[in-house]
Amino acid sequence: MIKTFNKGGVHPPENKISRNAALEQLIPEGIIQIFISQHIGAPAECIVAKGDKVKTGQLIAKANGFVSANVHSSVSGTVLGIENIADYQGIKKPAICIQVEGDEWEESIDRSTEINRDLSKTSEEILAKITEAGLVGLGGATFPTHVKLAVPKGKTAKAIIINGAECEPYLTSDYRVMLEHGEELLIGVQLLKKAVNVDKAYIGIETNKQDAIDSLKKTAVNYSGIEIVSLEPKYPQGGEKQLIKSITGIEVPDRALPIETGCIVSNICTTLAVYEAVQKNKPLFENSITVTGKNLKVQKNFIVRVGTPLSQLIKAIGGIPENTGKIISGGPMMGRAISNMEAPTMKGSGAIVFITDDEAKRGTKSNCIRCSKCVAACPMRLQPFLLYKLAERNMLEELKENSIHACIECGCCLYTCPANLPLVDYVRLGKTRAMKLIAKPK
């Protein structure tokens, strides 16, 4: 049975043109820059100094507090110092710069390709390994995984949900991981189950990736308590709350965390990283990035070291094609345009999408005719046109009353708007402002 969530959503052209490109390692050269803050929460504390020699996988910045994550070196070489480096959006943040010299890994990391099926580790051991490895949610939000797995007192986890929906157009890195590292992934799921003491796990995959569903189903026979769920291809199927609704039929209440429903959602790449961290002792220092676009000659799914300059990814696909209008980090629905092509990749980078000239620009803005297409498309049951107007006028109290906090910024409203109104732009702005108001202590 194909499952889905019932309210809202859109289905943009899938454009998964890089689906046949196998995962490929990309080893950086020259200088790499690793941001100290690669996650939501407190920035890590740098523990290396200028001139230090580091190995691949060595801890270079330590988590500062509970909601924070360790950062490891992704290459071996010499530390050049900590500098303020501009990220994709040109915003400067402190980063550790390392001159790459060879690729010498930490001895503790198991580099063999053999699959480690040993599931004897206890829950505490698994959680400790995950914390140690600096794991963060690789779906884009980069929330530290060990925090997510720490079930709050009074709540009980009932199931693990693995998000294999990959509902954004163009992206294929999760799909490739499911195909190529299916068994590792399933072991990762078993580890997650053990970590939070549940015996049920679901992997939700959209039916446009039927071969991934079939291959995982075949492998899952050997692992108990894992159910592969076919999902309708619809955006935002992979949204945390939508996914829980689709798979379990339970709605996450307003202003509540997913744990209220007893579900813990994890991304495909994060789950693979869990496997690597626990079974192979490998910290999170590389992630899969799709490099794709209609005007590119080659479509690639790279495994990229964290901190690799974007320019090296561009070089690997043969430069920026002439008729490129926009380059997006992440999927075209939620991703953001990149303004600085020298920026280094981060743990949460999932894709680099090239959009052609004629598709890059927004249409001419006109007036809202109250057609309510945005209301129909909103998966969170909000009224985007109203929130847009309120945010434009900076009416924060009203925004609060109209539940702006619930917006997941998926962009469905903007996608359907016939008047090309910059709905998400303003809603996002209004949300930031109104959240400050809500967070204010009385």
Added chain:
Amino acid sequence: MDSTILTTVIMLGILAAILAAVLYMVAQRFKVVEDERIDGTESILPGANCGGCGYTGCRAFAEALVKTDDISVMFCPVGGNAAMTKIAEYLGKKVEAKDNEIAVVRCAGSCENRQRVNEFDGATSCAVMAATYSGDTNCSYGCLGKGDCVSVCNFGAIYINGETMLPEIDEDKCTACGSCTKACPKLIIELRKKGPKSRRIYVSCINKDKGAVARKACKVACIGCAACRKACTFESIVIENFLAYIDPNKCRLCRKCVEACPTESIIELNFPPRKPKVEIQEQKTDNASSEIEQNKIVL
């Protein structure tokens, strides 16, 4: 028939009288006694409701003025000293005269001075743009030019110059209410002392990057070279984070810093033109004489 009309009239008449009496009693019982001076004060205030005083509008400010004993820290930037002295007289309280202020735009990164490196396709709003990324130039501090300051100004005193794409202030209209300073997400606009005869000098840049980086992004960026601080005889210039700031309270408007600045990022406003330098005069006379010679030849 007659009796029906009569009864109706009498009944309604009595009812009206009773209700009138009740209404009168209620009105007396729940009378709101408002200080008459609030109305008086409000009539002196300009009625712009701009919020420049820090209150929600002129009425709220008038109320605050009447209720507060010490009003020396309160000020209406639109009415200025004139309105405040009038109010002080009316209320019998003391006010202190304040220097007139005016908004200044501390960015000179026009299209010519500061190259655009990308194009922003989102909503036409500085706030949205600033929340999205660092901006369409290599300077992450400078003006975004989408006009949030223009749309909040109640007095039509600020507009975007079509050529430079930077906001400019209409000195006659600006009341220094401060709405634009709050609307600017990059905090470029500052309220400064208007100065004698509206003459003022300020650093028209807020770039805190190192000199080389700032200069690469914009021709007229402050590079923090401290040449102005050396030139200043009144110690009115401080340099912090590779950025100079002229303290308007110490500045004596001598204009030495303007001459010293290698990037022309210090701006002087409303000064009479400088005396032309001697060298230039000589050149001019040379040109003049050669012209006369040419004329002679022609003749």
